[in-house]
Amino acid sequence: MSVKVLIPSLLHKYTDNQEVVEVDGTTVNDCIDSLKNKYPELERWLYRSGKVATYVHISVNKKRASVDDRVADGDEIKILLATGGG
Amino acid sequence: MLSDDDRIRYGRQIVYPGFGEVGQEKLQASHVLVVGVGGLGCAASMYLTYAGIGHITLIDDDSVELSNLNRQMLHWERDIGKKKPVSAANKLRRINSGIRITSLCKKVTEDNADQIINGADVVIDGLDNFQTRFVLNAACVRQKTPFIHTGVNGLLGQITSIVPGKTPCLACIYSTPPVSEETIPVFGATPAVMASLQVMEAIKLIAGFGETLEGRMLYFNGESMEFAYEDLVKNPKCGVCGTGRRNLKENRK
Numbered sequence: 001m002s003v004k005v006l007i008p009s010l011l012h013k014y015t016d017n018q019e020v021v022e023v024d025g026t027t028v029n030d031c032i033d034s035l036k037n038k039y040p041e042l043e044r045w046l047y048r049s050g051k052v053a054t055y056v057h058i059s060v061n062k063k064r065a066s067v068d069d070r071v072a073d074g075d076e077i078k079i080l081l082a083t084g085g086g
Numbered sequence: 087m088l089s090d091d092d093r094i095r096y097g098r099q100i101v102y103p104g105f106g107e108v109g110q111e112k113l114q115a116s117h118v119l120v121v122g123v124g125g126l127g128c129a130a131s132m133y134l135t136y137a138g139i140g141h142i143t144l145i146d147d148d149s150v151e152l153s154n155l156n157r158q159m160l161h162w163e164r165d166i167g168k169k170k171p172v173s174a175a176n177k178l179r180r181i182n183s184g185i186r187i188t189s190l191c192k193k194v195t196e197d198n199a200d201q202i203i204n205g206a207d208v209v210i211d212g213l214d215n216f217q218t219r220f221v222l223n224a225a226c227v228r229q230k231t232p233f234i235h236t237g238v239n240g241l242l243g244q245i246t247s248i249v250p251g252k253t254p255c256l257a258c259i260y261s262t263p264p265v266s267e268e269t270i271p272v273f274g275a276t277p278a279v280m281a282s283l284q285v286m287e288a289i290k291l292i293a294g295f296g297e298t299l300e301g302r303m304l305y306f307n308g309e310s311m312e313f314a315y316e317d318l319v320k321n322p323k324c325g326v327c328g329t330g331r332r333n334l335k336e337n338r339k
Contacts, residue, residue: 010305010314044310048240055239057264064262081305081316082260083239085270086126086214086277 003031003071006078014041028058029067031077045081057082088114092184096138109293110138116292117141119206121194121222123170124148125157125277126236126284127212132160133285134210135178139292141186142178144171145202146212147193157274194218199225208288211235212281215266220326223248223256227327232291234284240271241308243280246318247287247299250327254301254318257326276308 005021015021021038025031032052036042046056057080058065071077088107093100096110118139120127123146134142148170150161160174171189178187194202199221203209209226211234213219219235226233226248233248235256248255257263283304290296303316323330 008316010303010316013314044312045305045307045314053239054267055242057260057262059262062261064265080260080264081242081244082216082264083237083242083244084214084216084219084264084266085238085272086122086124086212086236 001026001071001073003073004076005031005035006076008080010081011042011045014045015039026070027067028060028065028069028071028077031071032056032058032067032079046079055081055083087111092138095184099137104295105293109295112293113138113289114140116207117143117205118208118210118288118292119143119145119203120210120212121145121202121218122212122214123158123160123174124154124212124214125238125272125274126281127170127210128158128160128174129278129281130210130212130284130288131174131178132181133282134288135182135185135187137285137289138182139185139288141188143188143190143202143204143206144174145190145192145194146170147191157272157277159274159278194222196221196224200229203229203231206231208291209233210284210288211237213237214270216260216264217266219256220263224326226250227255234287234291236280236284238270238272238276238280241273241276243276243306243308244303245280245283245287245299245306246301246303247291249291249298249300252300254320255324255327258321258324258328259303259318261321273308276306279306279308 007015023031023034025034052067059078120131123144150165160177165173169191175187175189227250230250236245290298305314322328
């Protein structure tokens with residue numbers, strides 16, 4: 001199942017300047033794991049303690065989503081960092 | 087107008103090339119609103135006070151708790167239970183008696199946000215949730231007031247300067263508002279780093295020099311010690327600052 005992940009520009013340097021990366025997975029979490037396996041340097045920004053960090057703001061097909069949501073072939077996942085504490 | 091004491095007190099910044107007495111006078115004549123007097127707000131208001139911002143307004147509805155004391159440097163053990171703006175203002179007045187500090191012990195809401203901004207030159211985001219940030223962002227857009235958005239999580243922080251009419255606003259950046267966690271991890275040094283950057287942005291915006299974070303988000307990753315930038319793009323259909331705003335109004339009619 002092929003899903004597109006839109007990479008925020010701050011992370012382009014870790015994805016060989018790819019703005020969109022096609023990955024496989026049946027959930028958002030699978031897809032982000034697959035992205036990280038392809039580009040391991042992303043882990044420093046997207047993961048904490050081996051899990052997708054809670055500050056990673058995810059939308060699927062422009063609607064807010066969580067890591068547990070299922071994805072379908074052709075879906076588009078957008079990730080942004082959103083640190084909300086003060 | 088600077089006094090002789092001001093020229094001595096602020097001498098190390100007055101000698102900064104391109105800033106000078108004119109820059110200091112602009113800070114002296116300015117009003118900065120700090121929304122949220124927690125980790126970010128305490129550190130930001132301290133450096134605003136040291137820099138000689140003429141009028142600082144602090145707003146927060148919360149009272150000081152023991153769990154705040156790992157990071158909120160203007161609140162001390164003896165302040166537990168006091169309203170945060172009052173606790174902070176007491177110390178700030180002792181740091182610099184030559185400036186005006188106003189404390190507002192209330193929550194920012196859709197009903198009062200415009201009134202609270204009240205002609206401030208810059209609004210500093212010291213909030214701990216995106217819900218109120220979106221309310222404040224919309225009010226800043228309406229009031230055409232620069233809004234320095236910042237947030238932290240653990241050792242990570244983000245900051246951008248939103249200048250209404252010029253840059254993307256918070257609703258352009260996040261078309262779906264992020265959900266804030268109940269308890270966000272944070273080490274005290276993270277908001278201190280980010281608040282220092284907020285004050286640098288405020289000084290440059292007020293005095294009119296340097297390059298600000300307009301149209302880009304700076305991320306600081308304290309775990310890997312990296313800085314990175316995200317290019318921000320204005321959403322022409324944004325419901326707050328774009329054509330979506332007009333549509334929303336028309337739909338309400």
